Amino acid sequence: MKRSFLVEPVVALYAFGCFLFFPVAQQYVYRRLWEQLTNTSYPITDNSPNCGSNGSRNHSKDFEEVQRQASYFSLYSELLSLIPSLIVTILLVTYSDRAGRKMAILPPLFGTLIYILTYLAVSYFELDVYILIGASLLSSLFGGFGTFLGGVFAYIADLCETDRERTLRMTGVEMIIGLFSGGAAISTGYFLAATGFNYPFITSALCLCLNIVYAIFFLEESRPRDSRVSGGSSPQSALKEIVCGFFFMLSLGSCKAKTVLTLMILIFTTLSFANSGGLSMVTLYELNEPLCWSEILIGYGVALSTTVFLASYVGVRAFTHCGVSQLLIVLLGILSVMAGMIMSAFAKTTLMMFLVRVPLLLSIMPFPVLRSMMSKIVSSSQQGALFACVSFMQSLTSNISSAIFSYVYAHTVAWYSGFSFLLGAGFCLIPLGLLGVLGFIGVDVPEMKPNPEEENPPEDGNGEGDERRPLLS
Template sequence: MKGLFLVEPLVALYAFSSFLIYPLVQQYVYRRLWQQLTNTTYPIFDNASRCAENSSSNHSLHHEEVQRQASLFSLYSELLSTVPSLVVTLMLVAYSDRGGRKITIIMPLIGTLIYTLTFLTVSYFELNIYLLIGSSLLSSLFGGLGTFLGGCFAYIADLCEDGRQKTLRMAGVDMMIGLLSGVAAISTGYFLRAAGFNWPFLTSAMCQCLNLLYAIFILEETVKKAPTGSVVLDRPPQHSAIKQMFLGVYYMFARASCRCKTVLALLMTIFTSFSFAYTGGISPVTLYELNEPLCWSEILIGYGSALSTTVFLVSFVGVSAFTYCGVPQLLIVLLGILSVASGMVLAAFAKTTLLMFIVRIPMLLSIMPFPVLRSMISKIVSKSEQGALFACLSFLESLTNNVSAAVFSSVYAATVAWYPGFVFLLSAGLCAIPLFVLGVVGLIGTDVAKEDKSPEPSVSEEENPVGDQNDCNRLIS
């Protein structure tokens, strides 16, 4: 049976299975902590707000304490799983340049399945919730979302020759993540209300098993290994996996021209700083919605998460339309960063259910910078080192995502008593960093365009895998 060169079904099912339980994680921990700290049953009402039913000062103190403990629980979980996940991401995705892309996809699927089954076990037998931190650490040894997406984006880069096609297909992957996660999120509230926590966890585990079977038996490998015993004269000597990882990342910068090296570093800075601000800003949203004065039920949380899918859909349409119309890629990134900053400022002052739903409107273009930046960076790296590139990007993205979640969880725990919306203002303020660096890239790009008038010497791809001045110039167009 001939395999398929399609990672999109994997991404879609992974997003659905993951986000089917992602909104439940904080809610489950929140309810268990409520029971432990108050020795009472968690209050569940059919209306939108629990605050009106429980407006006593003692109840408010319970809310604040549970909010602090839940945010600290998220902090501990993120800290313990960050380092193993980062190391595995960097090693696996860089190794995929010669070992194949499928290993970067299969390993995270196994880790996610372990985490989901552990959650199911803890929920079913009502075990200690701190076992979930141990399962998070264990699953991180198989990689995480960064490993999975790094492998998928490298897989797409192997298949796409045209830069526009690469941008659109990477944007399509981001859109699929958003759409399927939204479908899962809106299902979660009703699922939880009708069947409790166990059935969503079981459904997610079954979806992940199907995904694993597709990745192992149907997905075709894009990196073809040389036949055993054959000698390839024009290929550099093979190194160990760890040495190959460091060499791949090193050669991306060492073999580049000075201008390309600078642009590459600045684009990665934009990518990581924007990811830090965006991920950190959205990480405490569920806790914020559970807190006073919103006090959302699980149904409203599901609707809010589902409404966020329009962000991914509109961002994909925006990238497609702007790319088709020839809008400069830096301008697309600029619009996305401004979209996040405006949405976070509005969220900081959202005190009603309607306003919290309206927050999603100014953030409709917030996902656009991610696929555009990935495509821009990928243009100046040779085809043989796409794995090293996306290993580096996934490492930086996973690092910033985990650190930002930990930082914003601790900030939220410290500020929830006097101003819960402070974390959103912090996120909006941090958007100034990628905006500033984006302006620097625009200036450097103009200089490169002026200097790039003499023909470059002919250099083979193996000798100069990062590209020449023309590659840097194309980034700004």
């Protein structure tokens, strides 16, 4: 059977399945909590943004209490799944340097499928909604979105030889995530209005099943399994190899190379903290007064966000073609995040909330550019260790930021619901400062030395060294 080196279909199906599921899941929990706390059915509205303007004071208090409890529900889910997901991410993505990249790509697909099927069971049989927190913990044992992305970006780094090719292809992955997540999101509102919650959950599960089939049977491995792994190794030996992968990545190379790599990781993670934390509250903010968006408007809003990914891809491609410094591209992206957060904090009408996407148009640019810059510094035998570290830090900061911003939102929603966006904009000052330090030091550093064990790679069964960077044919 002929296999393909195109990992993009896996990303597309995963993005479509997940982002068809996530907005629906959040709205499902919100409605279940509304019914439990108020003992009334959830108020179904039209597309008017003023659904709460004529409500009683008690009705407004109900909205505030449900918003608060929904924030706590998100907080508990994030905290319980955080540690297992981080451990699995760092183990699988690092070990993919030895066992192949599919070792990091496949498990999150199974974990997400289990998570979706649990939501389907709770919705269909009307089980206790807090079962979903346990499902979050269970799915995290298979890794999460960070594990998946770590495997995908390490896969791409294996295939791309030039810095420009690596940057554009990683940016393309970000664009695919945005486009397919937006396509899924725009259908969620109509799905909910026409069929309820069960059919979106079923559709998401089918996407994950199809994705698993493609990844297992049609996706070619970019990095052949090390003969030492194929021949079998003890768990202690495998763990030692993982630890060594991190050790060599962080210890080899010049002092400047290690400093530059550390600064890039810090910029990446602090920006991820501000961006993911602030934007994690968008759906709750849109459900709250005075916006009171319906599921269809929420779908339109998420779908409109696809322009952010598309514009960021076009921006990176255009700036790269014109020879613009990668640090300047990152700077423009950080400023875009800050502007979008500040505008979100003062958006009180439907039109203004839609226009928030305009200043956010370049906000995705820093992430693929920083990944490409970091990938250039480390050797080919350490790509898994690098992206394990990046995914670990991104997952850690994303989960912590979601928990922190959920807590902040729950305690500020009564007096100023947009405060969490201003907080996110303030946190962007940290990566801005670190970027200034990086610009002062300079990013022109030699590639770090490879792992000594890779200087004489083991021979396979045919007596030939394995090929570390297969090219697209």
